[in-house]
Amino acid sequence: GSTGSALASATASVNGRVVSVAVDGSPPTAVGSAALVRTALGNFLLARTGQDTFAALSAACTHEGNLVTNFTGAQFVCTVHGSQFNTSGTVARGPATRALPTFSTTFAAGVVSFTV
Numbered sequence: 001g002s003t004g005s006a007l008a009s010a011t012a013s014v015n016g017r018v019v020s021v022a023v024d025g026s027p028p029t030a031v032g033s034a035a036l037v038r039t040a041l042g043n044f045l046l047a048r049t050g051q052d053t054f055a056a057l058s059a060a061c062t063h064e065g066n067l068v069t070n071f072t073g074a075q076f077v078c079t080v081h082g083s084q085f086n087t088s089g090t091v092a093r094g095p096a097t098r099a100l101p102t103f104s105t106t107f108a109a110g111v112v113s114f115t116v
Contacts, residue, residue, distance in 0.1 A: 004072035010035035024110040047087040056103040056114040063096035
């Protein structure tokens with residue numbers, strides 16, 4: 001299977017436990033794209049699943065906790081042992097056996113936010 005390509009990094013602001021990412025002109029701009037969001041609260045994966053919908057997930061692989069860094073266009077890939085996850089967080093390919101934790105998102109005025 002493909003390991004995809006390295007995710008672009010998105011800049012986030014943190015206010016308490018809320019992570020906010022401005023997506024106009026920065027990743028993930030296009031529907032079907034994704035980005036890696038690094039914050040003081042942890043590392044997250046952010047995928048644009050529709051014009052106004054996003055998926056936010058933990059970027060810690062559920063296999064051994066390594067950072068998930070790649071994206072095939074449909075799946076997130078942990079390049080350490082090859083685990084793959086759908087944008088909903090479910091395992092598409094092991095060795096991971098548990099889904100990535102997900103976070104509910106809101107989108108308004110070009111900013112996607114989620115609480116961790």
